[in-house]
Each structure stands twice: as C-alpha cells, then as structure tokens.
Amino acid sequence: MEVMLERCAGLDVGKREVVACVRTPDGAGGRRVEVRTFSTFTEDLEALAAWLAENQVTAVVMEATGQYWKPIWYVLEEAGLDELKLVNARHVKMLPGRKTDVGDAAWLADLFEHGMLRGSFVPPAPIRELRDLTRYRKRLVQDRARETQRVARILEDAGIKLDSVASDIMGVSGRAMLDALVAGERDPGVLAELAKGRLRSKRHELRQALRGQFREHHAQLIGLQLGHIDHLTAAIAALDTRVDEVIDPFAAARDRLDTIPGVAKRAAECIIAEIGTDMTVFPTPAHLASWAGVCPGNNITGGKRRSGHARPGDQWLREILIESAWAAARSRDTYLAAQFWRLARRIGRKRAALAVSHSILTIAWHLLATDTVYEDLGADWFTRHDHQRSKQRALNTLQALGYTVTIEPAAAA
Numbered sequence: 001m002e003v004m005l006e007r008c009a010g011l012d013v014g015k016r017e018v019v020a021c022v023r024t025p026d027g028a029g030g031r032r033v034e035v036r037t038f039s040t041f042t043e044d045l046e047a048l049a050a051w052l053a054e055n056q057v058t059a060v061v062m063e064a065t066g067q068y069w070k071p072i073w074y075v076l077e078e079a080g081l082d083e084l085k086l087v088n089a090r091h092v093k094m095l096p097g098r099k100t101d102v103g104d105a106a107w108l109a110d111l112f113e114h115g116m117l118r119g120s121f122v123p124p125a126p127i128r129e130l131r132d133l134t135r136y137r138k139r140l141v142q143d144r145a146r147e148t149q150r151v152a153r154i155l156e157d158a159g160i161k162l163d164s165v166a167s168d169i170m171g172v173s174g175r176a177m178l179d180a181l182v183a184g185e186r187d188p189g190v191l192a193e194l195a196k197g198r199l200r201s202k203r204h205e206l207r208q209a210l211r212g213q214f215r216e217h218h219a220q221l222i223g224l225q226l227g228h229i230d231h232l233t234a235a236i237a238a239l240d241t242r243v244d245e246v247i248d249p250f251a252a253a254r255d256r257l258d259t260i261p262g263v264a265k266r267a268a269e270c271i272i273a274e275i276g277t278d279m280t281v282f283p284t285p286a287h288l289a290s291w292a293g294v295c296p297g298n299n300i301t302g303g304k305r306r307s308g309h310a311r312p313g314d315q316w317l318r319e320i321l322i323e324s325a326w327a328a329a330r331s332r333d334t335y336l337a338a339q340f341w342r343l344a345r346r347i348g349r350k351r352a353a354l355a356v357s358h359s360i361l362t363i364a365w366h367l368l369a370t371d372t373v374y375e376d377l378g379a380d381w382f383t384r385h386d387h388q389r390s391k392q393r394a395l396n397t398l399q400a401l402g403y404t405v406t407i408e409p410a411a412a413a
Contacts, residue, residue, distance in 0.1 A: 003031070004115035009052055010108030011062040012101045013069045016040060018062075020048060021105035022055050023113050033109075035102055045072055049079035059083035061112040063104075064120060073122065085112070085119035121291065123276045130246045131273040135316055137239040138270070144232040151178070151225050159212025165205045170229070173199045181214055182223040243269055253277045256367045259374040260360055261336050262328025267320050271364055274317040279369040285362040292317045294358045321357035328356055335377040336360070342382055 012019040019037050026032040036051065038044040052060065060076055062069050064086050076084055087108075111117050123131065148170050152163050160181075166174045176194040185191060192206035199206070247254055250272055257268035275288065282288040289295040293313020329340035329352075336356055343352035363374060391407070398405045 002115075003113050005059050005113045007055065007057045008059040008061070008109060008113045009055075009057045010105045010110070010112055011060060011072065012105040012108065013062050013065045013072060014040070014101065015066075015068050017101075018045075018048065018072055019101040019105040020052070021102070021109040022052070022057055023109045024055055024057070031113075033106065035105060037101075040068070040071065042071070042075065045075040046079075048072075049076055049081075052076070052081070053079065057081070059085070059112065061085040061087060061108050061117055061119075063087055063089040063108070065089065077125075084122070085117060086122050087117050088120060121275075121281055124278075126246065126249065127273060127276045130243065130250075130269070131316075133239055133243050133246060134270045134273040137236060137243065138316070138319075140232050140236050140239070144229055144236070147225055147229050147232065151222055151229075154218055154221050154225070155212075158214040158218045160214055161209040161212070162206075165202055165209045166199060172196050175226075177210065178222060178226060182219045182226065184219070186214060247272065250277050252371075253368055256371070256373050257364055260324075260328075260363055260367070261331040261334040261374075261376070262324040262326070262356075263360060263364075264324075264327070267324050267327075270320040271317065271361075274314055274320075275364070275368075277368055279365055282365065285365040288365050289358050289361055292321070292361055294318055294321055294354060294361055317361075318357070321360055322353055324360055325353040325356035328360065329353070333379040335379065335381050338379045338382055 007022075007024045009020055009022045011021075017037055017039050019035065021033060021035045024032050024034075034055075036048075038048045058081065060081055060083070062072065062085075069086065073084060073086070108117075122128075152169060155162055155169070162174060162177065163169050168174060169178070173194060173196045176196070177191050180191055180194060188207040188210040191210045192203045195203055195206055247269055254265065254268045254272055257263050257271055258265055263271070275282070275292075279288075282291065286295070290311065291313055293311050293315075295311075325336075325340065328334065328336035329344075331337045336359060339359060340349075340352050340356045343355050347355075366372070367374060395405055395407065
C-alpha cells in the first residue's frame with residue numbers, strides 16, 4: 001500500500017498518559033517505528049512536541065477521547081506542526097487492530113500514513129473561545145429556566161395560582177409580587193396592587209390567584225430560588241459582554257446570519273461558535289448539514305431503504321437551529337415559514353422544524369461562503385413553483401402523446 005505521509009505519528013490519548021507512535025523512513029527503503037509514553041502534564045506534552053520535532057514529524061493524528069485530547073492538541077498546535085488531525089474513535093474501531101494503548105497508537109499511525117483516516121472539524125482558537133462562552137451561556141439560560149419552574153412548583157404547592165393569570169411570573173409584576181411574598185406580605189389585595197401595565201386590568205383575578213396557604217418555608221425556598229435566578233442573570237449578562245468582545249472580528253458574519261428569519265443576534269453567535277466563518281472546511285452545504293446532523297440519514301441495503309433518522313451530529317448546533325426553525329415558523333410572509341407549514345401538514349411539526357433547520361444551515365453556509373446577505377424568496381414561492389411544475393407536467397404529457405403545444409396566457413376577463 002502506498003505511503004502518503006513520510007513522517008507521521010499516531011497518539012493514543014488517555015487522561016493520565018499519551019502513547020505516541022512515530023513512523024519514519026529507515027533509510028533502507030523500509031519504515032522505522034518508535035513508540036514512547038508521556039504523561040499528560042504540560043511539561044511532558046512539551047517534551048512530546050520536542051521529540052516529534054526531532055524526528056521531523058510533520059503530521060499527527062489522535063482520537064477524539066472525551067476532553068482529554070484538547071490540551072495535547074493545543075500544545076502541538078502551538079509547536080507549529082504542519083498537520084494535526086482529530087478522528088472519530090468509532091470510525092477507527094471499525095477497522096481491526098490490537099486493543100492496547102501501544103497497539104492503538106501504532107494502528108492509528110499505520111492508517112494515517114496510508115491516508116485512510118478522515119479528520120474531524122476542529123475550529124481555530126478564536127472560534128473555540130467563542131464556543132466555550134456560548135455553550136456555557138446556554139447552560140446558564142437553561143438553569144435559570146429550570147429555577148423559574150421550581151418557583152412555579154413552590155407556588156402551586158402553596159395554592160398561589162399566579163401563573164394562571166400572569167403569563168410570566170418572573171416579569172416586572174410577577175417579580176414584585178414574589179418579593180413581597182418573601183418579605184412577609186400575605187394580603188391578596190395588597191399583592192394584586194403591585195401589578196403593572198396591562199396586568200392591572202386583571203387585579204380581580206390576581207386577588208383570587210394570590211390567596212393560598214403560603215407559609216414561612218415557602219418564603220424561604222422562593223427567596224433562595226430568586227437569589228439564584230438573580231445570580232444566574234448576572235452571570236449571563238457578564239457572558240453576553242464577553243461574547244460581544246470575542247465575536248467582534250466576526251461581527252460582519254454574525255450580522256449576515258442575523259438577516260435570516262428566525263435567527264436573532266444570539267442565535268447567530270451560537271452558529272458561528274459551532275461552525276466558524278471559513279466554509280472551505282465544508283466543501284458543500286450538504287457536508288455541513290451532514291456534520292451537524294440535520295439531514296435525513298442514508299441507509300439503503302439490498303435495494304431497500306431503511307431508517308432515515310438523522311445521524312448524530314453537533315448537539316449544540318442542532319439545538320439552536322431547531323429553536324431558530326420554530327422562530328422562523330412564526331414569522332410573517334417568509335419562505336421559511338411557508339416551508340414549515342407546508343411540511344407540517346404532511347410530516348408533522350417536529351420533522352418540519354428539522355427540515356427548516358436544514359434550510360437555515362444551508363442558507364448560513366451560502367451567506368458565509370459568499371459574503372452576502374439573505375434575500376427571501378417570499379411566502380408565495382411554493383405556490384409559484386407548484387404552478388410552474390404543474391404546467392410543465394401537463395406540457396410533457398401532451399408532447400408524449402404526439403402533440404405540438406404552444407402555450408399562451410389566457411386573456412384577462
């Protein structure tokens with residue numbers, strides 16, 4: 001088998017140590033193999049980088065093992081290696097080999113030098129930093145939502161039906177009432193008067209909803225939960241500020257994505273954090289959709305099509321795309337909204353949302369690859385397209401029957 005890489009190395013990565021196998025020419029037309037083991041402390045990883053440099057290794061491959069590959073990658077990246085490749089462990093295991101750390105490293109190096117491994121997408125350092133920030137921010141937003149649900153459950157336990165009248169118990173009015181309850185106020189009339197804006201028209205209902213069995217332990221629990229919510233809100237605001245700073249070099253790309261219906265500023269930041277702005281790493285929109293896990297699976301054997309479930313992909317990207325798809329479905333007079341409701345009637349809303357998320361990601365690829373802004377096809381695009389297809393279908397049928405057909409628009413009535 002042809003050797004594609006003269007000087008390469010395979011790394012078997014663990015939490016405590018990394019086994020490195022170097023394959024280089026032996027000077028007699030064969031291959032020299034050397035294996036060494038290093039700990040994962042930074043000093044030893046720098047020694048690994050120096051050893052690879054001594055052997056004039058230009059390409060290194062490693063498996064994506066949890067989080068353990070990251071510090072090794074960063075040290076080797078800083079050392080200036082020409083090619084670093086991260087591979088899916090499941091893809092490597094499909095090929096037979098010995099299951100030891102040394103055997104795994106040697107097997108990786110052997111496959112790598114013959115060009116049999118396909119690398120995973122690893123974004124550049126600025127995008128990685130942005131990704132860490134946006135992912136943590138999303139988790140904090142989810143934590144805050146869960147804490148709000150806990151507040152609602154405590155209120156329900158106390159017989160307080162605030163969420164039956166107010167759409168958002170953490171809004172300005174709801175928060176004022178909760179703070180008053182925690183402070184010791186129990187009079188429904190006094191609590192109802194804390195309503196602001198349009199909620200003041202529901203003060204009679206509020207007086208009924210705020211009468212319950214709210215006791216001291218309820219107040220203590222909700223007080224702690226409100227404090228936690230305030231802490232999370234402050235942390236989210238701090239992350240928003242930092243994200244704005246880190247994404248500044250990519251602000252133009254973010255603003256282009258913001259023109260897509262359903263994709264707001266924060267969603268655009270999350271998309272860039274997951275896929276970056278350099279679309280040359282994804283040759284086509286289809287490659288990107290497959291990597292993200294938002295396209296139908298392709299499983300055909302013996303001429304029969306089996307499950308078309310979407311393949312596993314980037315969970316974080318998929319989540320934000322699905323959220324954006326639901327937001328696009330609520331937009332007015334847009335192509336994506338028309339696509340969603342057209343598909344929802346046939347395959348259901350969940351699958352329609354996945355299909356629209358695929359469309360959003362395809363649009364994002366084109367906007368980032370061509371440096372353009374989104375131009376909507378219009379809510380009537382499918383109607384116009386169906387009309388054109390129906391006309392062409394009728395024309396083909398008549399021509400197949402031997403007729404020569406000339407089409408002219410009907411005269412206006």
